[in-house]
Amino acid sequence: MSSREVEAAGAVGAVEAVAAVEAVEAVVVGGGQAGLAMSEHLGEAGVPHLVLERHRIAERWRSERWDSLVANGPAWHDRFPGLEFVDLDPGAFASKERVAAYFEAYAEKIAAPIRTGVEVTSVRRHEGRPGFRVETSDGPIDARYVVAATGPFQRPVIPPIVPADAGPVQLHSSSYRNPEQLPEGAVLVVGAGSSGVQIAEELRRSGRSVYLSVGPHDRPPRRYRDRDFCWWLGVLGKWDAETPPAGAEHVTIAVSGARGGHTVDFRDLAGLGITLVGMTSSHDNGTLRFAPDLGTNIANGDANYLALLDEADAYVTRNGLDLPEEPAARALGPDPACVTDPILELDLDGIGSIVWATGYAVNYSWLQVDALDENGRPKHRRGISAEPGVYFLGLPWLARRGSSFIWGVWHDAKFVADHIAIQRGYLA
Template identity: 70%
Template sequence: MPVEKVEALVVGGGQAGLAMSEHLSRAGLSHVVLERARIAERWRSERWDSLVANGPAWHDRFPGMEFPDTDPDAFPEKEKVADYFVAYAQKINAPVRCGVEVTEVRRLSGQQGFHVETTDGTFEASFVIAATGAFQTPVFPKMVPDTAGVFQLHSASYKNPGQLPEGGVLVIGAGSSGTQIADELQQAGRKVYLSVGPHGRPPRSYRGRDFVWWLGVLNKWDAEATPGVEHTTIAVSGAEGGKTVDFRRLAEGGMTLLGRTAGFENGIMRFQPDLKKNIEDGDADYLALLDEADAYVERNGLDLPVEPEAREIGPDPVCVRDPLLELDLKKEGISTILWATGFERDYGWLKVDALDETGAPKHQRGVSSEPGVYFLGLPWQTRRGSTFIWGVWFDAKYLADHMSKQRGYMIYESQAEKA
């Protein structure tokens, strides 16, 4: 099979890969997007059945296309989000090839560019863009042995309550995924325990505006990366039309809140004594945003309704006042542990000097330390919003502009060379 040559090769056909394709086309760079499964596959097969977008349709989209047949203030279902990306790929005529996995990328010997091995042949490209994002491989702690007699799964494998064996469920991780799944399980009649770590807890809406609007006008989406901070757990939900996550309310409904998971031994799960602090720190984050929003309204003379009830913080439930530090899984009838513990990166196919000793990308704003290699869709790549649909679109433009400049240098010939 002959080698196929392109100027840019994009690895990944999700939101990052499609955003990159649009800007590469605008820059006149020939390219191909390789996706090992289907466009936006993770939305279809690696998320639970009832998942909806965490942001409203007017906000969580690309600038060039709205969600069809969707209320702008609604939170689209996961299948509708995946369909949106398929339609967008058609709209921009993105050269996506599905069912093609990239197995190895190496720098060409003695010349510019890269040699790319895939399951459907070999490519050579001047630029390679890793658009697989940071949420690639589920983090599944090996804390509880298989012999413990409890069913374990990661949130990426969870579909619905009926998938789990009868009995109680311990959900470890109280970010958006863990909190929404725990809430769904409780509404399905399960006894639920939720391990809560440090988190941000914004209001779903305040004074008639969704929190994504507030983060926008307060310039928080454009906050630049903080050294050492890759990802901040945030508890927010678009479920049931969108609602503010309130851990005290979940506890009032029968859920038992626990501190961060510390370990397991002889059937006993142990937890750190940090639950009250984690809840209170989340409250402080919540109230601080309300303060900033109120100040913005007053400063700009906006006619937005006051909402004093938003500042009402209920009393601590018993599980917060007197937290459990140990949990006997068998005694409490817990049959399932669901790990909502996030994902880790996997760039094992990238055989160039673009990663540090931990396997993390070495980059500035997505431009790799290896000339010609780029990353897209990373948390805090350029700003807080980098991993969101609209945020990755703007990051892709920056990378395409950078490649255009580099192409200009690469094709330069001096007068002496032309002679």
């Protein structure tokens, strides 16, 4: 074969390689609640798309939560509008397995074009032509639009306080499964949000000695005047709040759907035998130190709780609703000794394990476009990123307080899908 023939054959091969790249108008990265909501709205808008999920649908509900976890909202609330939980009372709290099955059923209902077991390794903008090259474990895909729907729970965060070789077994709440998993000895649970309080209570009920490190938190009632707190936050407009109160961007909510659902009261947890301590601040030579803020954190949580009751009562009066009064809800018991005389230091010799219920950070290392700030966080407005054609979905406060919740992400997805449809219209 002559050199000219070799060059010609190479050119043909290059053309065939380009032609072999799959192309679709939109790629949605993530097959959880955000990805499925996005798929539904893109489908209704007539946008050809693919949903890529590196594991299974709703994988985090399956393998990154403890065994006894249930949804924190009742079944009538924690769902998409188009499908109810079959064979589950609307006021019940779905198990994590039931939630995963729900999303599988929803994907089937909307005929979501989802591919599981496909990991997205990089997204880069094309040079000299529109759209993006999406590299995956199953080969490249070209797309005009990319929606990052991987949600907020991407990288578990364990504060660098206690060295790994300090003695206790340390794990994040995403790796905790059940009390039998942990070695013998007392357990320190760090974090006063829903995960921390539920794990601490489960451990204590199993017979473990438990310390719970309590930081700033909101503490809504599970139910008040015959309505779930999800309903109250809805009618009071709190789910639709567009910006968090100053300084409260990352304040957790202490609420539980466990054991049929109940209001979290740290006095009750202390009465159960859990020792409350302040925020975990430092470690030195086998001694763990806590901030002297426990009483303040408990008091602020109580104030948040009572303020919501006040707003609920005012709403009932203003609208003339016939809802039963509940004066007992305002009866707060005395502070336990661990609050009035808090422990500020703890010898780690008696601690067998530490469960860090300290939240997550995002990880968009695969998104190699100008859509992130210097700290790797999304630059966006209501999910529309600084990089034209790239969108985010499922993040806390993406558009409102409810954005990272099941029903909230569904409504955010419609806004993003509408924006994509508008851009398609301009291009057409």
